Amino acid sequence: MQPTLVSRRDIFKLLAAASAAGAMLPPDLAAQQKVLARGDVWDPDFLKKNIPWEKPLVDAELATLTVLCDLIIPGDADAPAPSKIGVADFLNEWIGAPYPDNLADREIIRGGLGWLDTHTGSLHGKSFRELEPTQQTAILDSICGATEIPPALAYGHVFFRKLRSLTLGGYYTHSSTWKSLGYVGNLPTGGPYPGVPEEIIKRLGLEES
Amino acid sequence: MAILTDRKTLPEYDAIIVGSGAGGGMMAMQLALGGMKVLMIEAGRNYEPTTETPMFNTPEQAPLRGQSTPEKPFGYYDATVDGGWQVPGEPYSDKAGTQHPFKWWRSRMLGGRTNHWGRISLRFGPHDFKPKTRDGLGYDWPISYEDLAPYYDKTQLITGIFGTNVGMENIPDTPAGILLPPPKPRVGEMLAKKHAAKLGVPIHPIHRAVLTERLDGPARAARLFPNNALAQKILAKDMSSRAACFWATECGRGCSIRANFQSTTVLIPPALASGNLHIITDAMVREVMLDASGKATGIRYIDKPTRSDAEVKAKVIVLSASTCETARILLNSKSTLFPNGLANSSGQVGKNLMDSLGSDLGAHIPALESMPPYNEDGSGGSHVYAPWWNHGKHDKLNFPRGYHIELGATRNMPVMHSLNILDSKSPSTYGKKLMDEARRYYGASISFAGRGEMIPNEHCYTELDPNRLDQWGIPVLRFHWKWSDHELNQVKHMQETFAGIINEMGGSATPRPAAEAINKPGEIIHEAGAARMGASTKDSVTNSFGQTWDVKNLFLMDGSILPSNPNKNLTITIMALAWRSSEYLMQEMKSGNI
Incomplete structure (x- = not known):
């Protein structure tokens, strides 16, 4: 079993939230507690979304993250902006999880948010979220990698890459974005499976297959 | 009850x-x-x-968007x-x-x-x-x-x-009136079939x-x-x-x-x-x-x-x-x-x-970019596969037995890593352009997974x-x-075959070394x-x-x-x-x- 890495404070919260289940406890302790518990992390209740860990970011960090997510993916006529569907809050959930990958992401995201405000403070005397939109995009342009990254902006580039990757993941896993992306499944269809539309078969020259 | x-x-x-x-x-x-x-x-x-199956639940209804965890791998x-x-x-x-x-x-x-x-x-x-x-x-x-x-x-x-019955050596046919009709293939599966044929790899309904x-x-x-x-x-x-x-x-x-x-x-x-x-x-x-x-x-x-x-x-x-x-x-x-x-x-x-031998290789396929949407969920898994096609040719192979190939070519319900391809294909974009890139590259890839026979030792x-x-x-x-050389040599063959098909399809792939490309023992969950x-x-x-x-x-x-x-x-x-x-x-x- 994955060694648990939750903090002592988280443990108390977990105990309160999932005392019957022993969720997220060190495996030996969890095994002793778990006999027939349901609704824990090994046997979740799909009707009740339970996040048994703290979300680490404070309001100011979340506000900056919200602005950043909307700059990375603005939304369009078919798809809401990330701020409308809680992507920043999801990222807070993601980086709060006690698993190794999430902890690694927490380091980059939380550190990067701090770095960003220090960086914009030295440039403009303001935090990132207080900048004009054109100033914000100028900052992103400087760290996104479209141009060579000077050593002083290396941390910002690492942050941008991770944040973009997580924003893409968090955004396009929300069902309200699927039409825009082009995922049209998860809908029942009667009769035989319809297969590939003719226009695609023609486009790829697959008539003989 | x-x-x-x-x-x-x-x-x-x-x-x-x-x-x-x-x-x-x-x-x-x-x-x-x-x-x-x-x-x-x-x-x-x-x-x-x-009563218990979460049939239509979407990722946002799950912790971590349904991502795997040590408790739900x-x-x-x-x-x-x-x-x-x-x-x-x-x-x-x-x-x-x-x-x-x-x-x-x-x-x-x-x-x-x-x-x-x-x-x-x-x-x-x-x-x-x-x-x-x-x-x-x-x-x-x-x-x-x-x-x-x-x-x-x-x-x-x-x-x-x-x-369906394919009439191949050691792939037994089923008597009439038993098999149900197979679902039609998806576009990536059709494309793979067309190009695999050039290498002599037959792809049939699974x-x-x-x-x-x-x-x-x-x-x-x-x-x-x-x-x-x-x-x-x-x-x-x-x-x-x-x-x-x-x-x-x-x-x-x-x-x-x-x-x-x-x-x-x-x-x-x-x-x-x-x-x-x-x-x-x-x-x-x-x-x-x-x-x-x-x-x-x-x-x-x-x-x-x-x-x-x-x-x-x-x-x-x-x-x-x-x-x-x-x-x-x-x-x-x-x-x-x-x-x-x-x-x-x-x-x-x-x-x-x-256990079964397992090994896989995937790649981006340019021909599948910007595909008009249609339902690719299908029956939930591969619709086609390649049955082992080299019976009787073992004098030219350096391993016994063989494998079949399963295909992963479907625009699945998005998961957290579905758009990781943009990390390499479009690393610095953001804004409206990023949404265009997401549409272009989503699902424009294919993966092949071999399932092969190991020799007990x-x-x-x-x-x-x-x-x-x-x-x-x-x-x-x-x-x-x-593992013995039987297994490692077979996995080497899998990797070369997968890379060959991918390259024929217009993608670009290099075989991974067998010792690292072979799935861990037990990982295919076919213990016997x-x-x-x-x-x-x-x-x-x-x-x-x-x-x-x-x-x-x-x-x-x-x-x-x-x-x-x-x-x-x-x-x-x-x-x-x-x-x-x-x-x-x-x-x-x-x-x-x-």
Whole structure:
């Protein structure tokens, strides 16, 4: 079993939230507690979304993250902006999880948010979220990698890459974005499976297959 | 329903079956429909796919968007309950000197691992039963394809398998009126077929246990049980009540409309309807009990809610606990008559452990970019595959046996990493342009996964760990593993083939080195062979019916009895063997031989 890495404070919260289940406890302790518990992390209740860990970011960090997510993916006529569907809050959930990958992401995201405000403070005397939109995009342009990254902006580039990757993941896993992306499944269809539309078969020259 | 939550079991059953998956489920259904009083013992909890399956749940309804975690390694919505690579409080270990740690997937739920499997249902062929005769390696089966063919027919009739006959060597055809029509291929699968053909790799409809149309219950039931009115009545109704696939949702979540095969959607409902099956869940088997003459008398299990031991008795015991768990029960059932474990006079229990070889390679395919959307969920898995196409060409290959290729070419429901491709294809974009790039690249990729046959060897086995107990006080298993060149050379061939097809398709791929591209032992979850059947009491544990040589009223009925592990995923073969064994078992009981 994955060694648990939750903090002592988280443990108390977990105990309160999932005392019957022993969720997220060190495996030996969890095994002793778990006999027939349901609704824990090994046997979740799909009707009740339970996040048994703290979300680490404070309001100011979340506000900056919200602005950043909307700059990375603005939304369009078919798809809401990330701020409308809680992507920043999801990222807070993601980086709060006690698993190794999430902890690694927490380091980059939380550190990067701090770095960003220090960086914009030295440039403009303001935090990132207080900048004009054109100033914000100028900052992103400087760290996104479209141009060579000077050593002083290396941390910002690492942050941008991770944040973009997580924003893409968090955004396009929300069902309200699927039409825009082009995922049209998860809908029942009667009769035989319809297969590939003719226009695609023609486009790829697959008539003989 | 006869789930005995009160534990009020009968004083004695005709048969006790340990485990509720493919082998146990089939055995229970056959014996119960045959009029025997049967008790099924399941280590995990009761599970009802019709009410518990999260069919249309979306990622935002799950923690971490449904991402896999150590507690739910195949994702939050995977059907597996209380399991995965680890079960809380039930560890396993690796023996010093092993080349690779073994990964052992378990679940603790009614229906076992049939609730989440890939539903790929390929018959073993004539060569597969006589591998040693053909290449001198491993073991022949004590039966031939012809012995099992009628039971493949029956198993296919009851489970419902789609596919076609392809008329290839060692890929047996199915008689008329059994296979359901296959679903049409997806665009990536069609493209792969076109280009793989140039390399001589044939791509055909796969066979999977998913209903592409409703079953004609009365007709199938009459064909299956012409002389059993009770079975006909129950199965006619039950088979007809299963719905056809509606081309949405992942099979691995389970299926609430019972369109795909799970022991809990196909086998256990009719078994319960017979009135002859009792089930106790949350009951962890400790050992098989014996009388002074060496005959099995019952099962001692741990009643998990009370953490106390209990006993149940039967005339026949069937172990269908899964390959490694069955070996574990045998090794833990020690007595003065069987000091090395029950039915282990050959010393073969725990030996000859095999998994399927696995290796995969994926790549971006430019021709699939910016594809107009259409439903690619389909039947939930591959619609096509490449059966092994190199029989008779082994003089030109540097490995024995072979593999089949499964395709991953579908715009699945997005998961967290679905757009990772943009990290390399469009690393610095953001804003509206990023949304355009997401549309362009989403699903524009393909992956190939090989499933190959390994040769059993003396370095791959499981045994009791002398120092560790699980939380129930039962000694745990430890594993030892070592690949041979047979396996590594085959994986090298897989990688070269996959890269070749990808490059033909216009992608760009380089074969990965075999030693790193081979899946970890156990990772394909096709364990087999730990208590193999054979022709001789000297070097095998059971006869071809799974009846142990040492104890006549003890049967093994899961992957443990397979003498070889052909590349054709073993579930349907376990069920066909169970069907065959159940007839023998009932006949032997009637004749008073057991």
